[in-house]
Amino acid sequence: MPFPRKLRILVAPLDWGLGHTTRCIPLIRALLRHDAEVIIAGNKVQEKVLSAEFPHCKFLFLEGYGVTYSTTGKGFFWKMMQQFPRIAASIKRENSWLKELLIREHIDGVISDNRFGLYTSKIPSVFITHQLRIKTGLGQLADDMAQRVNYRYINRFSQVWVPDFKETQNLAGVLSHPSSMPATNVAYVGPLTRMSHRPFVNEGGGILFIISGPEPQRSFFEQKIFAQLKDIKQQVTVIRGKPLQEELPLIADAVIYNHLPGNEMEAVMRSAALIVCRSGYSSVMDINALGLKSILIPTPGQTEQEYLADYLMQKEFAIKGSQSDFDLQDLLQKAADFSYSGFINQDDLLLRKVVAGFLDNCREQLIKEKN
Known part of the structure; x- marks a missing residue:
């Protein structure tokens, strides 16, 4: 028996640079292939990028964390620490935003790319990150503390999706393959890239x-x-x-x-x-x-x-x-003079499988609530 309506899935990437935004493109494509209705949230720059790719998807404005960066490399970490209270306030604010949105838009699932506040126990929620292990540059003790804080937020989600290969041959090393994992369910979805996987043929130079x-x-x-x-x-x-x-x-x-x-x-x-x-x-x-x-x-x-x-x-x-x-x-x-031999072959079959499982969970949750 067919499901009575399309599932409505919220996708919201972090606003630190365009990387989080562009890597959501293959994810949104996978959701649309599975006949989900995708609602995208972000700021004006993200709207410009994602609306060009998905003009038929609804876009909601969601304020970013508004982080500013140091003019020097050495001042980067301390500049971030100074802004932590404001970041924490942004996380709390976006969680309140999500609670209101669930009522207004009847969302069936949430996929957050590194936005810590978009968690909920009411519907399946996913956190995307390649940084399970955070490198602070201040030694193992600081890295361990940062990981504990990171996991405290991540464990509020139903799942965490890691955009990397699960195997030893991978792209992010210890960042995506730490010695200890979060308590929530972890799934490796393969690299999230908007590029096609057809064989590379160099068509020019420069x-x-x-x-x-x-x-x-x-x-x-x-x-x-x-x-x-x-x-x-x-x-x-x-x-x-x-x-x-x-x-x-x-x-x-x-x-x-x-x-x-x-x-x-x-x-x-x-x-x-x-x-x-x-x-x-x-x-x-x-x-x-x-x-x-x-x-x-x-x-x-x-x-x-x-x-x-x-x-x-x-x-x-x-x-x-x-x-x-x-x-x-x-x-x-x-x-x-470099060998350039470290590339890893891939396809998007794993991502499709994980997305299909996530949508099945969303359907099960919706049916459970109706009954």
Whole structure:
């Protein structure tokens, strides 16, 4: 007997950079394939990105955490600690928002990408994260304390979905494979990438720079890149990670975009011989899906990105560079001599299976309430 109506699923990514937003694209696609009605929540930048991909999905404004970042790498952690009370208030506020939404919109399930306040016991709720283990940069004791706080929030959800491979060969190392797991049910869903999984065929050459992440470090990285483009003889393309901005800087012999939707982004990535970008995890997942050569530049002070770049260079996945002493010519020479053999084959079958199970749980909960 067919279910009487479509399930209504809320998907809400965190607003720290665009990575959380873009990695929700394959998830929303999977939900729509299973005939769910998807409601998306986020801020204006996220609406711009996701509404372009899913114009028929309802979008609700949900205020972000409004985090500001240090102008120096060393000040990153303490800047975050200063803002913790405000972050905690945002978490409490978004949980109140969700309680009202459940009544108003008749939501059947919630999928939160790193938004700690979107938990509920009334319907199935999922928390997405690749950071079960948080690297603070202050040693194991601080890492253990951060993990306990992290798990206290995560355990309020029905499930946690980890966007990585479960096996030893994986993309996030100890971040996604800690020695101790949360109490809630953990499912590895494979990397969440909006890129297709068809075999990579290089259709051109040149260097693609993808500039992303929080300000002011995004702009600092951009300035470093623009200052050294004049010395590059290859074709250059730059994607600035600014979807709301219309005006473009004029750089000789460079093709520049503020933002590209997923299909156009994939085409530009496939046409590049090398990508230079942040070591943000969403970028890592996209690069792996396409099997692209890359140079990863961690955002200063973001210990997660520092760890990922080091880990992936050891795995022969990418070259690691530094923003503080960014030397593009030197990095290009290192890339020319690097083996680039650390890519992992994947498909989206695991994600489809996990999403199908989640929707079955939502149906069971709804039937139970009706009876």
